Amino acid sequence: MVDAAAARHADVGATVQEMFARRNALVLALLQTAKEAGELRSDAEPEVVFDQLAGALYYRLLVTGQPIDTAYVHRLVTSALTGAAPSTRGAGETMTHAQLPTRVAETETPSASPRRRRRLLAVLSGLLAVLAGYTLWTNIRPVTLTASTEIDATPDQVWRVLTDFATYPRWNPFMTSAQVTSSGGVLAKGARMRIHLHDAGGDMTFTPEVLTARPGRELRWLGKAGPGWIADGEHRFRIEQLGPHRVRLTQSERFTGVAVPFIEGQLKSNTLPQFSAMNKALAQRATG
Incomplete structure (x- = not known):
């Protein structure tokens, strides 16, 4: 990211x-x-x-x-x-x-x-x-963006929507398309992805590496800009069960690198609102 x-x-x-x-x-x-x-x-x-x-x-x-x-x-x-x-x-x-x-x-x-x-x-x-x-x-001083929403659905329902990348262009206002590009197309640790992003700053494509893929619980990947000291972004989706048919979805990203202090304001003003927009759209799709 x-x-x-x-x-x-x-x-x-x-x-x-x-x-x-x-x-x-x-x-x-x-x-x-x-x-x-x-x-x-x-x-x-x-x-x-x-x-x-x-x-x-x-x-x-x-x-x-x-x-x-x-x-x-x-x-x-x-x-x-x-x-x-x-x-x-x-x-x-x-x-x-x-x-x-x-x-x-x-x-x-x-x-x-x-x-x-x-x-x-x-x-x-x-x-x-x-x-x-x-x-x-x-x-050691990361910038973190976080947005959460509660959804009347099961963890499996939310996970299915989150990982159904083929449907992203139809409902996702932030990640307008996504796919696993590694051999076999399996979403698992070490897999490579290709994701198109949209926010107030424009459109961009990046290719992160999947760090965690636990069905119904967590999806996490890492994107880099050049060497690790310039800018790294660790994006995370966490699904927490609150009740029999209710979960909390938290989308967050942890940014580190020498360029981050200079784009912190842009990340908060342009990118954070898209976290909330995606969470809302995902909730509507999971309960629709």
């Missing part, structure tokens, strides 16, 4: 990029100053050096899951700056394998300012910590 919202609003990506651009500006300025002072090679590109730092950070954060502590950030920054430092070797000279261990010593230059390098290291370390902290914060 959130991947649909993010894709429909091009300003989301632009806003995220602008936010990080402002944070990066100080680091890039320091790298440029260090380059002009001879502390980095004349052909060193501040943007590339920063990309190396941020890329390594996000690789740990999103792929390996290894910890990002102060010691790691210090080693990362030191390694990147050492690689971009000027060499005392002559132009066109190359190093043999045996000479490689002396590389760090050769990159130190008398003109380098220890104070500036310490400041650069501190600022870079601080910025990378902020980037990691922001990403983690957006993933």
